[in-house]
Structure formats: structure tokens, C-alpha cells
Amino acid sequence: MDTEKVGDVRIVRLQGRLGEVSAPQFEERMKDFIAQGETRFVVHMGELEYISSAGLRSILSTAKDLKELKGALYLSGITGAVKEVFDISHFSDIFKIYGSVSEALEAIGNNE
Amino acid sequence: MNDTVNPEQLKIPAAIDRLDTVLDYVRTCAGRAGFSPRRITDLVLAVEEAVGNICRYAYPGGDGEIVIFSGNDSEGAFSIEIADGGVPFDLLSVEKPVFEGSLSRRKSGGLGIYLIRHMVDEVRYRREGQCNVLSLVMCDRTKRKGRSPDPRSDSGDKHPRDAHNPSGAGL
Numbered sequence: 001m002d003t004e005k006v007g008d009v010r011i012v013r014l015q016g017r018l019g020e021v022s023a024p025q026f027e028e029r030m031k032d033f034i035a036q037g038e039t040r041f042v043v044h045m046g047e048l049e050y051i052s053s054a055g056l057r058s059i060l061s062t063a064k065d066l067k068e069l070k071g072a073l074y075l076s077g078i079t080g081a082v083k084e085v086f087d088i089s090h091f092s093d094i095f096k097i098y099g100s101v102s103e104a105l106e107a108i109g110n111n112e
Numbered sequence: 113m114n115d116t117v118n119p120e121q122l123k124i125p126a127a128i129d130r131l132d133t134v135l136d137y138v139r140t141c142a143g144r145a146g147f148s149p150r151r152i153t154d155l156v157l158a159v160e161e162a163v164g165n166i167c168r169y170a171y172p173g174g175d176g177e178i179v180i181f182s183g184n185d186s187e188g189a190f191s192i193e194i195a196d197g198g199v200p201f202d203l204l205s206v207e208k209p210v211f212e213g214s215l216s217r218r219k220s221g222g223l224g225i226y227l228i229r230h231m232v233d234e235v236r237y238r239r240e241g242q243c244n245v246l247s248l249v250m251c252d253r254t255k256r257k258g259r260s261p262d263p264r265s266d267s268g269d270k271h272p273r274d275a276h277n278p279s280g281a282g283l
Contacts, residue, residue, distance in 0.1 A: 019157075020128050020164040050157045053224035054164065060220050067215060081153045088230055089223055090211040 001026060003033075009040045009108055011101055015047045018055030027058040031065070039071030042104040046077025051085050063095070072111065074104040120183060126176040126196060128167045134180055135160060138192055141182035145190045148254045154231040155192065158248050161224040162194050162203075170198025170244070189233070191249045201244055202237045203228070 001022075002013045010033055018026060030041070043059070045051070051059075063073045076098045078086055086092045098104040122137045124130040138159045142152045159180075166178055181193040209222035229235050234249035 017160075019160050020131055020167075050153055052157060052160050052164070053220065053227055056223055057220040060215075060218060063215055081150065081157065085157075085227060089226070090213075093211075093213060094215045094218060 001029065003029075006105060008038075009042060009105060010038050011042045011044065011105075013044045013047065013101075017049050017052070018045075018058070019050070019052035020054045023052070023054040023058040026055075027061055030058075030062045034062075034065060034069070034071075039066060039069050040108060041066070041072065042074045042076055042101055042108065044076045044101050044104075045082050046079065046100075048082050050081040056085070056089055056091060059091070059095075072108055074098060074108055076101050076104040120181060122180040124178055124180075126167050126171055126178045126198070128164065131160065131163055131167075134163050134178070137180060138182070141192070142190070142250070145182075145184075146253045147190070147250065151250065151253060151255070155248065155250055158228045158231040159192055159194070161228045162246055162248070165201075165203070165224060166194070166196045166198065166244075170196045170201065172199065185249070189249050189251045191247050194246045194248070195240075195243045197243050200239055202239070203246065204235060204237050 001015065004011050012026075012030070014022075014026065016022065033041070041062075059073075059075075065071075066073050074096045077100065078092075078097050083092075086095075086097070096104075096107065098107060122134065124133055135156050138156055139152055142155050147155070163178060166176075170176060176196060176198050179195045181195070182191070183193075184190055203225045206222060206225045209219070209226055212218050228248070232248040233251040234247075236247040236249065238245050238247075
């Protein structure tokens with residue numbers, strides 16, 4: 001998991017699998033960012049092989065935390081097996097999903 | 113406890129920190145059987161969900177083992193069988209989760225079993241002696257049963273149910 005800051009937006013790039021082992025680590029890291037006052041995120045999944053139910057739970061939990069803080073969680077690069085899991089679990093219906101990090105950043109900027 | 117590996121069987125303690133060993137084993141078996149990379153991903157995801165479920169719930173308050181078998185049934189379908197000696201649990205009895213529309217109302221229970229049933233062609237469960245035996249069956253090497261080989265055109269749900277798998281497995 002790599003991260004960088006663009007303005008006040010934290011970009012998080014996930015690699016490999018977001019599953020039983022990595023999802024709690026991701027969620028913990030996001031809680032740390034939020035505890036430091038960060039509330040605007042783009043999570044890029046273009047290099048994920050798959051996301052499991054544990055991964056979905058970590059995304060959902062983070063999104064609920066951010067909603068309470070009136071923050072933003074935008075997702076990008078969701079394709080292949082990751083997209084299929086988002087579609088069949090209807091997570092595609094409740095998240096803002098963009099093709100690339102730059103598109104997500106532009107959308108966040110437009111919603112300021 | 114050491115992991116025990118042979119070409120057809122893997123025995124490990126029921127612990128999440130052994131998950132990578134299981135997934136590597138499944139990846140190797142499915143690759144050797146000629147599955148496409150996407151189908152291997154489908155199977156690995158299903159196995160991760162099943163093994164994660166066992167590690168969390170099968171052995172409350174105690175240690176246990178998981179045995180993974182791979183092989184082909186009499187009709188040539190490839191299967192991964194996952195056996196545990198824990199609390200009896202037939203995941204086929206679990207209902208499909210309800211997908212509420214909004215973020216705040218969304219719950220995440222039952223998603224893992226739902227994903228297992230979606231990702232493989234057939235799911236079978238049997239109680240054998242003191243063991244739960246889950247079979248994840250993969251029929252086609254390149255596409256999911258009844259689906260397009262291009263996952264981008266896949267849609268809809270399926271819930272295969274089947275009764276008994278005649279092949280043997282146990283702890």
C-alpha cells in the first residue's frame with residue numbers, strides 16, 4: 001500500500017489482495033490518517049488482484065467513519081475481479097468510482 | 113505445528129497467518145490443472161473466504177486444523193475440498209445477504225459466503241464423521257459455468273446447491 005498527498009487529498013494505492021490479512025491493516029492505516037485530521041481520500045484499486053468480503057468490510061467501515069465527518073472517499077481503477085465483486089455485492093451502487101486517480105481528484109475538486 | 117504438504121493435500125493449523133500457504137497451494141494446483149489466470153483468481157478468492165470463515169468460527173476457544181485436498185471428480189471437474197473438525201456448519205444454509213441501497217444502512221454480514229457461491233461453479237457441503245467438508249467445484253478452465261468468458265459482460269447471481277460429493281475427505 002502506497003500513499004501520497006495531493007493538496008488535502010490522501011491518495012492510497014492498493015496492491016495485491018485486499019483480504020483477510022491486508023484489510024485490517026488498510027483499515028487501521030485509514031483510521032490513523034483520519035485521527036490525524038485527514039478526511040478526503042482517493043483509494044486506487046487498479047493494481048489489486050481481488051477484494052474479499054474482509055476488504056469490502058474495511059472499505060465500508062472507512063466510508064461510514066468518513067461520512068460522519070463529512071469527508072470524502074472516492075475509489076478509482078476498479079476493474080476485473082475487483083469490479084465483479086463490487087458489482088455483485090452492489091457496492092458499485094453506493095460508492096463514487098472513477099477510472100483513474102486524476103479523474104477522482106478532479107471530481108473531489110469539483111465537489112468542494 | 114508444521115504445515116504438511118503433498119501434491120494432493122495440505123494440512124495446516126486453522127490460523128489466518130497460514131492463509132498464504134493455502135492460497136499458494138490452491139494457485140499451484142489450479143495452475144497445474146490448466147485454469148486461466150482469471151479462473152484461478154476466482155478460486156483463490158473463494159478459498160480465502162472459506163478458510164477465513166473456518167479460522168474465525170470453526171474452533172471457538174481452541175486450536176484446530178484445516179485439510180485442503182485438490183483433485184478431479186469422475187466427470188473431470190476440478191475441485192478443492194476444505195475439511196475442518198470444528199463446529200458443524202453448512203454454509204449452503206446461509207441466505208443471500210440483503211443489499212440495502214444507502215451507505216449508512218449497508219451491512220456486511222454474509223458477504224463472504226455469497227462471494228464463494230458466486231465465484232465457483234458449484235459448492236457442495238457434507239458432514240463426514242466429525243468433519244465439515246466443503247467442496248468448491250470448477251468445471252470450465254476458462255470461464256464460469258453459464259457465463260461469458262469476458263468477466264466485464266457478467267451479471268446476475270447464481271446459487272448452485274448440491275447434495276453429496278462421493279469423494280472422500282477427512283481429518
